[in-house]
Amino acid sequence: MKKTLLFVLLAIGFSLNGNGQTKADIFGDAPITWLGLDFTHLKFIGNAAQFKDAGTITNGDMRSKYFPAWNNLFIAEQKKYDVAGAVHRDKVSYASDITQNANDKSTAEYFTEKADDYQLLNADMISTLVAGYDFKGKTGIGLLFFVEGMSKDKVEASMWVTFVDMGSKKVLLTNQMTGGSGGFGFRNYWAKSFYNVLGDMEHDFKKWSK
Numbered sequence: 001m002k003k004t005l006l007f008v009l010l011a012i013g014f015s016l017n018g019n020g021q022t023k024a025d026i027f028g029d030a031p032i033t034w035l036g037l038d039f040t041h042l043k044f045i046g047n048a049a050q051f052k053d054a055g056t057i058t059n060g061d062m063r064s065k066y067f068p069a070w071n072n073l074f075i076a077e078q079k080k081y082d083v084a085g086a087v088h089r090d091k092v093s094y095a096s097d098i099t100q101n102a103n104d105k106s107t108a109e110y111f112t113e114k115a116d117d118y119q120l121l122n123a124d125m126i127s128t129l130v131a132g133y134d135f136k137g138k139t140g141i142g143l144l145f146f147v148e149g150m151s152k153d154k155v156e157a158s159m160w161v162t163f164v165d166m167g168s169k170k171v172l173l174t175n176q177m178t179g180g181s182g183g184f185g186f187r188n189y190w191a192k193s194f195y196n197v198l199g200d201m202e203h204d205f206k207k208w209s210k
Contacts, residue, residue: 021141021165023172026087027209033166034083035144036071036096037159037194038129040106043117046152048186057186062110067103069187070194071096081194086201087143098135099144118149119158119176126174130164139167145197150190156180157193161201173208177201 021030039062048057057066074081075094084092126146135142146160162174177200179193 020168020170021172023163024209025141026163026173027206029089030141031093032083032087032089032141032143032163033093033095033138034074035135035142035164036074036099037067037103038099038144038146039067039103039110040108040129040146041121042108042110042147042150043114043120044111044150045115045118045154046113048111057111059108059110063103063106066187068100070191071100071103073191073194082198082202083143086198086205088202088205092143095136095138095142098133098138098142101134101136115151115153118151118154121146121148121160121176123160123171123174126160126162127171130162130171131169133164133169135164135166135169140165141172142166145194150181150193154178155182157190159193159197161197175208 026032042062044062074083075096078084084090129146142164144162144164146162147157148160149158151157156178158176158178160174160176163172164170165172177197179196179200181189181193183189183192
């Protein structure tokens with residue numbers, strides 16, 4: 001009886017491990033879910049009031065207005081913000097409520113004048129953040145950007161493009177990327193950075209498999 005029970009437990013364990021996602025799955029045909037933009041550790045370098053349409057922007061404004069606005073662009077303008085093309089898929093699923101939930105709970109101070117605050121995250125920190133994430137019971141491969149910095153002086157934003165196994169809350173692949181910013185208005189100026197990162201992803205995607 002004990003041997004039978006042990007065999008059953010081992011079989012379940014192998015089954016669960018077999019269902020886990022791997023880095024190789026990212027570059028195959030496994031479904032991918034776009035989880036959105038995480039701004040919980042964002043540092044905005046400089047003065048947002050430099051943008052004439054913005055005026056004074058508070059931390060609360062970022063959380064309630066701009067974070068949702070940037071995330072919504074990926075859903076409202078899917079052909080332009082082409083996540084599927086970036087990961088070489090015909091289509092992807094969308095669940096940006098996952099990152100929006102994290103953004104809503106953030107109480108961080110986003111604005112700083114310190115240029116050295118531009119890129120503060122690293123791969124180990126990304127793994128820790130993912131381990132604490134609430135994926136709301138979803139499984140499979142998820143993709144999200146941890147946006148760490150926006151610099152008006154550099155005319156770019158920095159982010160960690162991160163693929164995760166949502167079931168095990170493990171990072172499968174994470175790469176730090178920067179995207180040039182530009183355009184009229186505060187929202188559009190920084191949205192250009194995300195657009196450019198998606199374009200660079202599509203170009204470099206196969207290289208990441210090595």
